[in-house]
Amino acid sequence: MSAYRRRPGISxxxxxxxxxxxxxxxxxxxxxxxxxxxxxxxxxxxRDEAEIVATFAAAxxxxxxxxxxxxxxxxxxxxxxxxxxxxA
Amino acid sequence: xxxxxxSPTGPLRVDAPPATLAATAIQAPxxxxxxxxxxxxxxxxxxxxxxxxxxxxxTAYAVPDFTFAPGLMAGNGLVGALIGSFTxxxxxxxxLHAGAVEQDGRLTVLLGQNMAGKSTLAVxxxxxxxxxxxxxxxxxxxxxxxxxxxxRPKLRLPLPTAAPAGFRAFVASRTGTPEADMVYLDxxxxxxxxxxxxxxxxxxLVLDRQDGAExxxxxxxxxxxxxxxxxxxxxxHMGPLERLQRLRDLAxxxxxxxxxxxxxxxxxxxxxxxxAA
Numbered sequence: 355m356s357a358y359r360r361r362p363g364i365s366x367x368x369x370x371x372x373x374x375x376x377x378x379x380x381x382x383x384x385x386x387x388x389x390x391x392x393x394x395x396x397x398x399x400x401r402d403e404a405e406i407v408a409t410f411a412a413a414x415x416x417x418x419x420x421x422x423x424x425x426x427x428x429x430x431x432x433x434x435x436x437x438x439x440x441x442a
Numbered sequence: 443x444x445x446x447x448x449s450p451t452g453p454l455r456v457d458a459p460p461a462t463l464a465a466t467a468i469q470a471p472x473x474x475x476x477x478x479x480x481x482x483x484x485x486x487x488x489x490x491x492x493x494x495x496x497x498x499x500x501t502a503y504a505v506p507d508f509t510f511a512p513g514l515m516a517g518n519g520l521v522g523a524l525i526g527s528f529t530x531x532x533x534x535x536x537x538l539h540a541g542a543v544e545q546d547g548r549l550t551v552l553l554g555q556n557m558a559g560k561s562t563l564a565v566x567x568x569x570x571x572x573x574x575x576x577x578x579x580x581x582x583x584x585x586x587x588x589x590x591x592x593x594r595p596k597l598r599l600p601l602p603t604a605a606p607a608g609f610r611a612f613v614a615s616r617t618g619t620p621e622a623d624m625v626y627l628d629x630x631x632x633x634x635x636x637x638x639x640x641x642x643x644x645x646x647l648v649l650d651r652q653d654g655a656e657x658x659x660x661x662x663x664x665x666x667x668x669x670x671x672x673x674x675x676x677x678x679h680m681g682p683l684e685r686l687q688r689l690r691d692l693a694x695x696x697x698x699x700x701x702x703x704x705x706x707x708x709x710x711x712x713x714x715x716x717x718a719a
Contacts, residue, residue, distance in 0.1 A: 367686055372665025374672075376682045383682050385669040 357442040358430060359400035364438055366394075377437055384436055389429050393439075400442040403430065446476040446483070447524055450581060450589050450638075451531030453479035454502075454524055458488035458516075462496070465517025466524075468619045468626060472592040472637040473524075484527045486520065502527040503678055514621040521593065525579055529676060534584025536677035536688060542580050542588065544573035544635065548644025548696075549588050550713070551580065553670050558649045559706050562602065565595050565627065566710035569612040574634040575641070584688075586642055586695050590635035594618065594626040604705050645697040646671075647713075651704065657712055658702040666700070667693040 367374040373391050375384045386394060396409060407423045414422065433439045445456045445463055453476050456463070466473070484502035491497050495509035496516050500523050510519035529537045541552035541564035550572075552560045561577040568574035575588070577595040582588050599620075601610060618628040635641075648662065648670045671689040680688065703709040 365683065367683075367690075369665035369668060369690060370663045372663065372669060374665075374668070374686060376686055378682060381682045383672050383686050385665075385672065 357400040357402045358397055358406070358434070358439050359442040360394070360397050361438055361440045375438055380437055382437070384438060389425065390433060393426070393429055393433065397439055403427065406430070446479040448474040448476050449524065449528035449531070450583075451528045451535065453483045454527050455479050455483050455485045456487075456520065456524070457485065458498075458520055461513065462488055462516045462520055465514045466520045467517075468514065468594070469517055469596075470521055470524075470591065470593050474637065484531070486523045486527055488516070488520070498523040500527045503530045514619065518621070525581070525591070526676065526678075529581060530679040532583065533679065534688075536582055536675050536680070536685070538580040538582060538671070539578065539674040539676065540580045541577045542575035543567045544575055544641060545644060545713075547641065549575055549580075549641050550644055551588075551646050552649055553646060553667075553674060554649035554651075555673070559651050560649065561595055561597055562706045563649065563710055565597060565613070566609060566707050567714055568595070568629060568633055569609055570710050570714035572714055573632075574629055576635075582643070582692065583640075586692065587640045588643060590637060590639040590641075592635060592637040594628065596621070596624045596626055599623050599625055602706065604707060606707055609707055643692065643696045645699060646693060648698070648700045650700050650702045651706070652702065653704055655702045655704045657704075657709060658700075659712075660700050660702075662698050662700045664690060664693045664698065667698040 363378060365376045367376060373386045396406060407426055410422050410426060411419050447454045447456060484500055486498055486500045488496050488498055491509045495511055497509050498505050498519050503526055505523050505526060510516040525537055529535050541560035542549045543564055552563055554560050564574060564577040575590055576593060579591060580588050616627045616629060618626040646667050648667060668689045675685060675689055677685050701709060
């Protein structure tokens with residue numbers, strides 16, 4: 355399975371509990387929600403979807419894995435569409 | 443027809459039909475005109491879109507490709523191009539899509555997306571006795587001083603059903619030129635800031651209007667305010683890192699609060715009578 359990784363050149367800007375990612379190439383500023391922050395943190399190293407889902411499933415054992423997988427897939431696609439992450 | 447408008451960053455040349463210039467004067471009656479400008483001054487031109495609408499171009503920046511019906515809508519488009527053209531003329535200037543009223547010598551800035559109720563709340567605050575500054579566009583310089591453009595406030599018609607009789611009377615007696623389902627208000631000089639006045643920001647208020655919401659005013663973190671500011675800040679001449687830092691500086695320069703409310707008129711009374719304290 356392909357791994358996701360952070361796109362090079364994206365810079366982080368933390369303000370308290372909030373995290374903004376800045377893409378100098380597009381000029382876009384992105385504010386991350388809690389799920390996206392967790393994903394971004396996790397993707398400090400490239401990881402595939404199965405690894406990501408397994409990590410979240412361990413952190414949220416009460417959540418059905420199918421729900422986690424569906425939510426994470428949406429979040430990954432949104433971050434990829436936003437140019438923040440890419441397939442390694 | 444050529445015209446020259448003054449601006450915070452120098453003269454702006456305009457080549458637009460008389461009808462558009464007249465429409466601009468309805469929205470921005472106090473915007474000073476000049477007799478001449480150097481050839482190096484930014485030039486704004488009105489162009490035919492070929493479908494009965496018009497668009498604007500500027501030598502100062504890439505104007506978004508919006509089209510406007512001739513008349514008042516085109517005048518509104520020209521005002522936008524004027525603001526964009528002078529904003530990019532100062533490296534430290536940005537323009538917030540925001541309303542503002544003067545409160546104790548500083549500005550209470552109303553932050554919200556389109557349809558959030560900024561204009562209604564700003565006018566309701568003016569009706570409650572606070573000095574109107576703007577309902578849509580707020581240029582702010584590097585020192586945190588806001589510049590008054592003295593644009594007339596616009597209200598959408600019909601007024602909200604919750605509008606009390608006093609507010610309806612206030613609007614009715616100041617109703618100026620209509621534009622589709624909008625109307626420009628003619629506020630008395632003492633009720634609104636004059637072109638070129640400058641004031642510091644006093645607080646940033648993120649508007650959170652929801653049906654049935656209990657009125658609350660809570661302090662919020664810098665990041666929350668910056669999140670609200672990012673889509674409201676026009677500064678194409680700044681790189682994204684600089685823009686983000688400017689917005690952070692703004693958020694850290696004054697108190698930041700979130701106003702939860704459902705009724706703009708009750709919210710205006712609440713704010714005007716010290717609910718903000």
